[in-house]
Amino acid sequence: MNEEKLLAILRLQKSKAIGDILAKKLIVNVGDVEQVFKEKSATLQKINGIGANALKHLFDKKNIEFAQSELKYIQDNTIAYSYFLEDDYPKNLLNCIDSPILLFKGGNINLNNDKIISIVGTRNMSSYGRDFCNKLIEELAEHNPIIVSGFAYGVDICAHKAAIKNNLQTIAVLAHGFEQIYPKIHKKYINQVNENGGFFTEFWSEEQPLRENFLKRNRIVAGISKATIIIESAEKGGSLVTADIANSYDRDVFALPGRASDMYSKGCNNLIKNNRAELLTSADDIVKLLNWDIKENPKKTIQKQLFIELNENEQKIYDLLNQKGQQLLDVISLECNIPIYQLSSILLQMEMKGVLKPLPGKLFELI
Incomplete structure (x- = not known):
């Protein structure tokens, strides 16, 4: 992760009145954590949950200083971390809507x-x-x-x-x-x-x-x-x-x-x-x-339907899930650049085509 992106994550994490749920909503809606601080306030206010108080704290210049100081500590002490949109983030936590956007680890x-x-x-x-x-x-x-x-x-x-x-x-x-x-x-x-x-x-x-x-x-x-x-x-x-x-x-x-x-x-x-x-x-x-007593058997081969026609957005989603495995709804929206309100119906259509299946916690995976 580059320095500018980590600084933006830290700045967002430090913003009062913006918890993890709202932080994720901001990132997903604007497309990237760095873009959150480049977006116009009028655009951000259209996002559900973003009020005047949240915007005030989001652009508080003191947060930049705090974030820069913490960034230096992370770099000086070689602190490892996991961002919620990266592969090394704990998979089970992805199912939790209020999980941290950033975890430090040692x-x-x-x-x-x-x-x-x-x-x-x-x-x-x-x-x-x-x-x-x-x-x-x-x-x-x-x-x-x-x-x-x-x-x-x-x-x-x-x-x-x-x-x-x-x-x-x-x-x-x-x-x-x-x-x-x-x-x-x-x-x-x-x-x-x-x-x-x-x-x-x-x-x-x-x-x-x-x-x-x-x-x-x-x-x-x-x-x-x-x-x-x-x-x-x-x-x-x-x-x-x-x-x-x-x-x-x-x-x-x-x-x-x-x-x-x-x-x-x-x-x-x-x-x-x-x-x-x-x-x-x-x-x-x-x-x-927890079914730990069930011995794992070789996975049965499931014959997939051949020549399923996918449109452009469906193909994006298929490629993402094929490459990275099961993904959270918000992550699919961000990675494929498809708004949530459109994504739900697309996923339903793909489910009906027998391409993917929903899992608990707003997760989806290919069949």
Whole structure:
């Protein structure tokens, strides 16, 4: 990615009153992130959600200075990053409408493995929860999953350590920038995590671990994985927020049950009771529900209809999906330069022709 483009992304990310959803909408509608700041205000105001306040912050000159400073930090420290329109962006996060437009990363993260699970829970972990977490990850090790968590006290760090012990990749999602670590006592685990996976954060280098940042962080923990596992939680807590977000993303949620009298089992018990999570008693529950126990067979050859006639726009879409695989609706719109309002009907026609099929989360792939 060239410097001008990265600077534009950082500038957009820094703009107050413009969150990730609106940022993506801007990029898709004008065609490119750099064009956002070259477009006339009158044109931008026609985009749903762009009001006077958003425009005011979008063109705030202070954001240029902030973005230039962060760009220098990224270059000086060789910080890696993933942009939501590039191939190395976590595929599961693409399904999440509010996922970050830019993620910073460190370590040796490899997301080619599709078996990704998040494990979260209370910071006040009991011996019951700790023993279960360790045993669960040990039993799952034969399936080689990636273990995601938030690097916090209790369940989080237990999950990371158990993953490392079982030679599994583990990813820690931070609620702050790379210039500090929270909690400080976990600095001793940084090298181990980097060697066996790495770190993700959407926050700039100097960003502190504020309360609201942990809540934002939770959506990445929930969105990056196929399933979220809650191991012990009080009646209220951050892990329950993560479970709610995972449910909103239509992801599987599991919860470890406990005694009705135990304070740090009430949250899990309530999730199960209200059908917001599957009851979790062993690794087999995860393996079966996520179909990890089904051995992969050679793909059956599907005879495609020959000589299907495609118009110019349909051919663009076909070529994109053929080259890059399944893609998000907004990405197809941007890559093929077709407005969303036109794209939906084109995709429907291609579906009726038997060329492609829709997937959950506004994804599409060729048949």
